[in-house]
Amino acid sequence: MKRRTLLASGGTALAGSMIAGGAAIRSIRRSPGRSVARAENALDRDRIVETLMEGTDRETAAYEVDGSEEGPTAVIIGGVHGNEINGYRVAADVTGWEIDAGRLIVIPFANVVAVERNTRGGPDGDLNRLFPGGREPESDLARAIWRVVEGADPDLVIDLHRSRGLFNTHHRWVGQAIFPTEGGGAIDDAASVIDHVNEHYVPWTMRFHRFTLGNVQDDDRDAGLLVQKVNLDLNVAGFLVESTDFLLDLDTQIRWTGAITELLLDRHGIRRTA
Template sequence: MAGTDRETGVYEVDGSAEGPTAVLIGGMHGNEINGYRVAAAATDWGIDAGRLVVVPLANIVAIERNAREGPGGDLNRQFPGGRDLETDLARAIWGVVEDADPDVVIDLHRSRGLFETHPRWVGQAIFPTRAGGAVEDAEHVIDAMNDRYVPSTMRFHRFAMGNVQDDDRDSGLLVQKVHLELGVAGFLAELTEFLLDLETQLRWTTAITELLLERHGIRRIA
């Protein structure tokens, strides 16, 4: 969206060998700091193979306001399946995703509470698509996060499997559209801010991103 107040960067990180393509998106909601900071950091990563296309500050107006929604409302409800997209920004983001021809799409988020503990919130969960073996990948990453990162004293913060994204054309979620129209693996990764400091949120979001990319043949290197 060059030349508008919603203009934001798209970055490409290339590995030294041929490999799959991943799209990483942060900042869909402007107050979810972990997502856009980890995505922004990923623009400077090295990867061993393949290609990583990053939109770190997707909803730049909302980020500047530290607000969940920008002028067009909730951006992650503007991607209905099989229909025209609802805003110029959603169309621009979807254009980046389609042009990348990805093997996997990762959308980074953060909630205020815990999945299946606080009825209004969905934190500490990964929501995979049905396509592309994403359910098995999510199970693997959830187990790894709970084994390696979540202390035994924080059992309520253990990661869980979120609802599988498959045939709901009306949710408006980006990963749902990824499933319906591209038929590839997609993940909506939700951290929580509930009793977690920002540095822990960043560390865990980074770990989830790296683990999901590794499952698809893209490994971060120094």
């Protein structure tokens, strides 16, 4: 597809390598303040294309990264849950990337109040339950984010998260999984990326931390998940990426989340250049 112009609303070099299992199996808590500062330092503020919720405590920015050639458009979102540090750290880093083709629209700190508080939810509760399919999002912030997503006319949307446990192992938790949409070839993309990450990033000593294919995000209009709305309203490829902090240090969470992001983009013809 051709690269679109600026937001309609107005506005592969893979990082990292396979790591030793011993270095990864450490459960550590990093200072949220330090993590926010590191994410902020990674931002390329010259690439801001829109300020969402300007003048409020929810004010946050959308960034645009353009490739030298025409190509597809991807939207990348981090910080929907403010205590999921790997997501906003990777998304912030993406704003400084160079890519060969297409464009990226990035919202690194989607739920900035929750990020500052290091909490899952913000003033409106759980932001990732406020995007019902076929209807208006249910808060001002959710509506502002959706306007950017929809206005970008994306070919794919990547929503970066972190869970507490392991999918199909721990009750309630969904870590180490990619949840694809039904449309846009997302299922095949997710399966291919999972195979690559498990082979090249997750050490054989950490077999319980291998990524798996999560439930397909299809037709639940009332779930309120952003990726569900991407499937129902836009019918394009969407990916809910869930790393885990179960016996996994933050640096490894970031490394694996970043690798998945690069690989998903690569599958759609957007390659990060050195």
